[in-house]
Amino acid sequence: TFRRSEIDEDLWEEVEEALIGADVGVESTMDITAHLRKAVKTEGIKDASDLWDLLGQEVSRRISGSATEILNQEGKVFYLVVGVNGTGKTTSVAKIARKLSLSGNKVLLAAGDTYRAAAIEQLKIWGERLGVDVIAHQRDANPSAVLFDAIAAAKAREVDTLIADTSGRLHTYENLMGELEKMRRVAERELDGYADLKVLLVIDATTGQNGLIQAKQFAAAVEVDAIILTKLDGTAKGGIVISICDQMDIPIAFTGVGEGMDDLEPFDPALFAEALIG
Amino acid sequence: ILSDRLQQTFKRLKGHGKVTEAHLDEAMKELRLALLEADVNFKVVKQFTSKVKERALGAEVMKSLTPAQQIIKVVREELEALMGGQAAPLSLSPSPPTVMMVVGLQGAGKTTTCAKLAAHYKKQGKRTSVIAADMQRPAAVEQLKQLGSDWDFEVYSGSEDPVTIAKNGLEHAKSHGHAVVIIDTAGRLHIDDELMSELENMRALKPHHVLLVVDAMTGQESVNLAVAFDERVGLDGVILTKMDGDARGGAALSIAQVTGKPIRYVSAGEKPDSLDIFHPDRMAQRILG
Numbered sequence: 001t002f003r004r005s006e007i008d009e010d011l012w013e014e015v016e017e018a019l020i021g022a023d024v025g026v027e028s029t030m031d032i033t034a035h036l037r038k039a040v041k042t043e044g045i046k047d048a049s050d051l052w053d054l055l056g057q058e059v060s061r062r063i064s065g066s067a068t069e070i071l072n073q074e075g076k077v078f079y080l081v082v083g084v085n086g087t088g089k090t091t092s093v094a095k096i097a098r099k100l101s102l103s104g105n106k107v108l109l110a111a112g113d114t115y116r117a118a119a120i121e122q123l124k125i126w127g128e129r130l131g132v133d134v135i136a137h138q139r140d141a142n143p144s145a146v147l148f149d150a151i152a153a154a155k156a157r158e159v160d161t162l163i164a165d166t167s168g169r170l171h172t173y174e175n176l177m178g179e180l181e182k183m184r185r186v187a188e189r190e191l192d193g194y195a196d197l198k199v200l201l202v203i204d205a206t207t208g209q210n211g212l213i214q215a216k217q218f219a220a221a222v223e224v225d226a227i228i229l230t231k232l233d234g235t236a237k238g239g240i241v242i243s244i245c246d247q248m249d250i251p252i253a254f255t256g257v258g259e260g261m262d263d264l265e266p267f268d269p270a271l272f273a274e275a276l277i278g
Numbered sequence: 279i280l281s282d283r284l285q286q287t288f289k290r291l292k293g294h295g296k297v298t299e300a301h302l303d304e305a306m307k308e309l310r311l312a313l314l315e316a317d318v319n320f321k322v323v324k325q326f327t328s329k330v331k332e333r334a335l336g337a338e339v340m341k342s343l344t345p346a347q348q349i350i351k352v353v354r355e356e357l358e359a360l361m362g363g364q365a366a367p368l369s370l371s372p373s374p375p376t377v378m379m380v381v382g383l384q385g386a387g388k389t390t391t392c393a394k395l396a397a398h399y400k401k402q403g404k405r406t407s408v409i410a411a412d413m414q415r416p417a418a419v420e421q422l423k424q425l426g427s428d429w430d431f432e433v434y435s436g437s438e439d440p441v442t443i444a445k446n447g448l449e450h451a452k453s454h455g456h457a458v459v460i461i462d463t464a465g466r467l468h469i470d471d472e473l474m475s476e477l478e479n480m481r482a483l484k485p486h487h488v489l490l491v492v493d494a495m496t497g498q499e500s501v502n503l504a505v506a507f508d509e510r511v512g513l514d515g516v517i518l519t520k521m522d523g524d525a526r527g528g529a530a531l532s533i534a535q536v537t538g539k540p541i542r543y544v545s546a547g548e549k550p551d552s553l554d555i556f557h558p559d560r561m562a563q564r565i566l567g
C-alpha cells in the first residue's frame with residue numbers, strides 16, 4: 001500500500017518508483033501510469049487505496065499464466081528448456097518433472113547440456129532423486145544427438161513427457177543460438193508427431209531490462225511457448241515479465257521459489273501483481 | 279543513445295540562445311531515463327543526476343557552445359570516478375597463502391570465476407587451489423573437480439559442513455605451500471539469515487579478499503544484495519560476470535555507489551582466459567549505451 005492517502009504528484013512518484021524498483025522498466029511504467037492517470041480522471045478516484053487496487057489490476061491484466069495447460073497435459077509433450085547461463089534451467093527441469101510425475105505422467109529427461117562441467121552429473125542426481133530416467137551421452141557430445149536418442153527412447157518407452165535440459169547460452173552468440181535452432185529442428189523431425197514440442201524460456205527474476213532482449217532473441221531463434229520465472233523467493237520482483245507479456249504475448253507458466261524439487265508454483269497474475277507492487 | 283538525445287534536447291529547447299537551468303533539468307530527465315534503462319538503481323540515479331546537475335551549473339556547461347557534449351563529459355567523469363578511477367589487480371599477501379572467498383547469489387558465476395582466478399594464478403606460476411565449499415548444489419564439487427582437471431588447478435574437497443571444509447582446506451593449502459587459495463561458496467539469498475550467518479562464520483577464517491560475484495544483467499535489486507553482503511560479510515571487491523552478453527550493466531554503478539567497494543574483475547565468457555581487469559572508462563561507455 002502507499003505511504004500517502006491522497007492522490008497527488010508525490011503519490012504518482014511513489015507509483016513510478018514502486019514499478020521502476022520492481023524492474024518493470026521505463027516504457028511499461030510510463031504506460032501503466034498513463035493508464036492510471038486517465039482512469040483516476042474518468043472514474044473520479046480520490047482515495048490512494050483505490051488507486052492501489054487499480055494499480056494491481058492494471059499490472060495483473062498485462063500478464064497471463066499458462067500453468068494449467070502444462071499441468072493438465074492431454075497429449076504427449078516434449079519440453080525444450082532454454083535460457084541464458086545460470087538462470088535455473090536444470091533445477092526447473094527437475095521441478096517440472098516432479099510436478100508431472102506426481103500427477104501420474106511417465107516422464108523422461110534428456111541431458112542436453114553436454115558442454116558445461118558437471119551439467120550431466122547435476123541432472124543425473126536430480127533424476128535419481130525424482131525416480132526419473134535421464135538419457136545422456138558423454139561431455140562434449142553433440143546435443144542434437146542426445147535429443148535424437150532421448151526421443152527414440154521416449155517413443156520406445158511410450159513416455160508422456162520428455163523434458164530436455166540445454167546449456168546456458170547468451171543470445172549474443174550467433175553460433176550458440178544456431179545450435180539451439182538446430183536442436184529444435186532435429187527434435188521436431190524425430191518427434192514426427194509423437195508429441196507436441198514446447199519451448200520453455202527460463203528467466204531469472206533478478207534480471208533487469210536485458211530480460212526483454214533475452215525473450216526477443218530466444219523467441220526469434222526457437223519460438224517460446226511459455227516462461228519460467230525463477231528465484232522469486234529472493235527480493236527481486238521480476239517486473240520485466242510485464243514488458244515481455246505486453247510486447248510479445250508470451251505467458252508465464254511457473255515461478256521458481258527455491259532450490260528444492262517442490263519449489264515451483266503455477267503463475268498467478270493477481271498474486272504476482274500484488275507481490276510486485278508490495 | 280544518450281549523447282544524441284541530449285543534442286536533440288538542447289537543440290529543441292535553447293535553439294541558439296543561452297543555456298538555462300530549465301534546459302539542464304530537461305537534460306537531467308534524459309540522463310535519468312538512460313540510466314534507468316541501463317539498470318542503474320533508481321535511488322542511485324537520483325543521487326547521480328543531482329551531482330551531475332550541480333557540476334553542470336558551472337561555466338563549463340552553461341557557457342559552452344556545445345552543452346550536450348559538455349554534459350556527456352561531466353557524466354563520463356562522474357561515472358568513472360564513482361566506479362573506481364583506476365584498474366587494479368588483487369594484491370597478494372607477503373605471507374602466503376593469499377586467501378580469497380567468493381560469494382554471491384545463486385547462478386551468478388562464482389564457481390566458474392573461482393576456476394578462472396585459479397587458472398590465472400597458476401599461469402603466473404603460483405601454486406593455487408580452490409576449496410569446494412558448496413555442499414548444497416547437486417554436483418557442485420564435481421563441477422570444480424572437472425574445471426580443475428580442464429584448467430590445471432587443485433581442488434580441495436571434503437564431506438563436512440562448508441565452514442569446516444574451508445578451515446581444513448586452508449590448513450591443507452598452508453601445509454602444501456600454496457600461494458593462493460580460493461574458497462567457492464554455495465549461492466545464497468541475501469535474505470537467508472542462516473546461510474548469511476554461515477558466510478559470517480567462514481569470514482572468521484580471515485580471508486584476504488572477499489569478492490562478491492554479480493551477474494551483469496542484475497536489475498534494481500543490485501543495491502539491496504550488495505549492501506546486505508557487505509554489511510553481513512564485509513566485501514573487499516566485486517566481480518561482474520556475463521559481460522559478454524548485451525546487458526548494459528548499470529548494476530556496476532549502483533553497487534559502486536552504495537558500497538564504495540571496487541569492481542576488480544570482469545568476466546566475459548566461459549573459458550579460462552575470459553577474466554579481465556575492470557576498466558571504469560569502458561564500463562561508463564557501456565552504461566551510457
Ligand SMILES: Nc1nc2c(ncn2[C@@H]2O[C@H](COP(=O)(O)OP(=O)(O)OP(=O)(O)O)[C@@H](O)[C@H]2O)c(=O)[nH]1
Pocket residue numbers: 083084085086087088089090091092113116119166167168169202230231232233234255256257258259263384385415465467
Ligand atoms: N533461490 C532459488 N535458487 C534457484 C531457483 N532456481 C534455481 N536456483 C539455483 O540457481 C542456481 C543455478 O541453477 P541451475 O539450475 O544450475 O541453472 P542453469 O540455468 O541450469 O545454469 P547453466 O546450465 O549453467 O546455464 C543453483 O544454485 C540453483 O539451486 C529458485 O527458484 N530459487
Ligand SMILES: Nc1nc2c(ncn2[C@@H]2O[C@H](COP(=O)(O)OP(=O)(O)OP(=O)(O)O)[C@@H](O)[C@H]2O)c(=O)[nH]1
Pocket residue numbers: 085086116168170382383384385386387388389390391412415418463464465466519520521522545546547548
Ligand atoms: N557467457 C558467460 N557465462 C558465464 C560467465 N561466468 C559464468 N558463466 C556461466 O554461468 C553459469 C553459472 O555459473 P556458475 O559458476 O555455475 O555459477 P555459480 O554462481 O557458481 O552458481 P551456484 O553455485 O549455483 O550459485 C554457467 O553456465 C557458467 O558457465 C561469463 O562471464 N560469461
Ligand SMILES: [Mg+2]
Pocket residue numbers: 089090091113119165166167168
Ligand atoms: Mg544447467
Ligand SMILES: [Mg+2]
Pocket residue numbers: 388389390412415418463464465
Ligand atoms: Mg557454484
